[in-house]
Amino acid sequence: MSQLVPQILRFDSLPSTNLEAARRAIAGAAEGLCVVASEQTAGRGRLERQWISPKDAGLYFSVVLRPRIHQSSWPLIALAAALAVHDALLEAYSLKTDVKWPNDILSNNRKLCGILAETVETTIGRALVLGIGINLTSSAFPAEVQEIATSVQVETGKVPDLEIILRNLIIELERRYVMLQSAEGGEEVLRDWSIRSSYASGKRVRVANGQEVLEGTTRGLESDGALRVETEEGLIRIVRAGDVTELRTIDVSPD
Numbered sequence: 001m002s003q004l005v006p007q008i009l010r011f012d013s014l015p016s017t018n019l020e021a022a023r024r025a026i027a028g029a030a031e032g033l034c035v036v037a038s039e040q041t042a043g044r045g046r047l048e049r050q051w052i053s054p055k056d057a058g059l060y061f062s063v064v065l066r067p068r069i070h071q072s073s074w075p076l077i078a079l080a081a082a083l084a085v086h087d088a089l090l091e092a093y094s095l096k097t098d099v100k101w102p103n104d105i106l107s108n109n110r111k112l113c114g115i116l117a118e119t120v121e122t123t124i125g126r127a128l129v130l131g132i133g134i135n136l137t138s139s140a141f142p143a144e145v146q147e148i149a150t151s152v153q154v155e156t157g158k159v160p161d162l163e164i165i166l167r168n169l170i171i172e173l174e175r176r177y178v179m180l181q182s183a184e185g186g187e188e189v190l191r192d193w194s195i196r197s198s199y200a201s202g203k204r205v206r207v208a209n210g211q212e213v214l215e216g217t218t219r220g221l222e223s224d225g226a227l228r229v230e231t232e233e234g235l236i237r238i239v240r241a242g243d244v245t246e247l248r249t250i251d252v253s254p255d
C-alpha cells in the first residue's frame with residue numbers, strides 16, 4: 001500500500017504551484033511533496049485556461065504523486081481528488097458541494113474549486129502533479145470571475161481558515177490515494193464520486209471539446225472515469241475530455 005508522506009513547502013508568491021511541483025518532481029522530489037502559495041501570478045487551469053489567483057483569496061496547492069497503478073487509471077486520481085476536496089469542506093464547514101465531471105467542485109451551481117492533473121517525465125519515472133485551487137474569498141476576484149464562481153466565505157458566511165482546509169484536504173487526499181491503489185479501490189472511488197455528483201447520471205448536459213459539441217443525458221462513468229452520455233438518438237458516447245455544462249429546461253408557463 002502506498003502511504004503519502006506529505007512535506008509542505010510554502011511560498012508567498014509563485015507563477016504556479018503546479019509548475020513549481022513539476023520542477024521539483026523532475027529534480028527527483030519524493031511522492032507527497034506539497035507546494036502551497038499565497039498567490040499565483042500565472043495560475044494554470046484546465047484546457048489551457050488561466051486560474052486567477054489573487055493573494056490570500058484562495059488555497060493554491062499542488063502535490064507530487066508517483067502512482068503505482070496502471071496509467072490508464074490515472075484519470076481516477078483527479079476524481080479521487082475531487083472527493084477529497086468535497087469531504088474536506090464538508091468536514092471543516094459542513095459545506096455540502098456538488099462535483100461536476102470530471103473534477104470541478106460547485107456550490108449553488110457556481111465553481112468553488114478546480115483541479116488540474118498534469119503528468120511529468122522524471123528520471124525516476126512518470127509523475128503526476130495534482131493541483132487544487134479552492135476559492136476562499138471572492139472579493140479580490142474580477143467581476144467576470146465573480147459571476148461564475150463562488151467561495152467558501154460566500155457559501156458559509158464564515159471567514160475560512162486556510163490551515164484547517166489544508167489539513168483536512170491532505171488527510172482526505174491521502175485516504176483516497178491509498179484507497180485508489182488498493183484492490184477494488186477504483187470501483188470504490190467511482191462509486192463514491194457518483195454518490196456525491198449530481199452529474200453522474202440523469203443530468204441533461206452539453207459537452208464542448210474544441211469544435212465538437214455534444215448534448216445528451218449522463219449515464220454514469222466508465223471504469224477509467226470517462227463520462228457516458230446518451231444522445232437523443234439513444235447512442236452512448238464516451239467523453240474523456242471537454243467542458244460539461246448543465247442544460248436547464250426552460251419553464252414556459254402560459255400567462
Ligand code: BTN
Nearest residue numbers: 016018044045046114115131133
Ligand atoms: C480548472 O481549470 O478548473 C483547474 C484549476 C486548477 C488551479 C490550481 S491552483 C493550484 C494549482 N496551480 C496551478 O497553476 N493550477 C492549479
